[in-house]
Amino acid sequence: MSEPGYRFIDPPEPDDRIVAYEIHGHFSADDMRGLMDRLEEVMETHGKLRLYQDVTDYRGFELAAVREKWKHLGKLWHGIEKVAVVGDSRWMEIYIGIVDPVTPQQLKYFPAGEKDAAFAWLKE
Numbered sequence: 001m002s003e004p005g006y007r008f009i010d011p012p013e014p015d016d017r018i019v020a021y022e023i024h025g026h027f028s029a030d031d032m033r034g035l036m037d038r039l040e041e042v043m044e045t046h047g048k049l050r051l052y053q054d055v056t057d058y059r060g061f062e063l064a065a066v067r068e069k070w071k072h073l074g075k076l077w078h079g080i081e082k083v084a085v086v087g088d089s090r091w092m093e094i095y096i097g098i099v100d101p102v103t104p105q106q107l108k109y110f111p112a113g114e115k116d117a118a119f120a121w122l123k124e
Helices: 029-046 063-077 090-102 112-123
Strands: 006-009 018-027 049-061 080-087 106-111
Touching: 006 029, 018 029, 018 112, 029 049, 029 063, 049 063, 049 112, 080 090, 080 112, 090 106, 106 112
Parallel strands: 018 049, 049 080, 080 106
Antiparallel strands: 006 018
């Protein structure tokens, strides 16, 4: 089995509400299933989540990954308060700006050099 397209990381300061991970390479349906299952587990234990997503090395996804995400969307839609997306691509920044107003979560994009600011925003 290949390495998953994500890796959990530790926030600079422990906080049970924050789940931090990096997405790298090409994201598969198996990757999405594993990530969504983990988020649901943490949400059951700690309540609403705040996500830190580093997409600096993200290179795309399988269409099946989107279908897998939709399967979990009902539980996660209102179970996530904030999402900090850290990256280095203009299209992702634009995407976050478009999606933020139509979701119940607060979404914010941070350039790759502003990881500390992203974690600070999540703690607010």
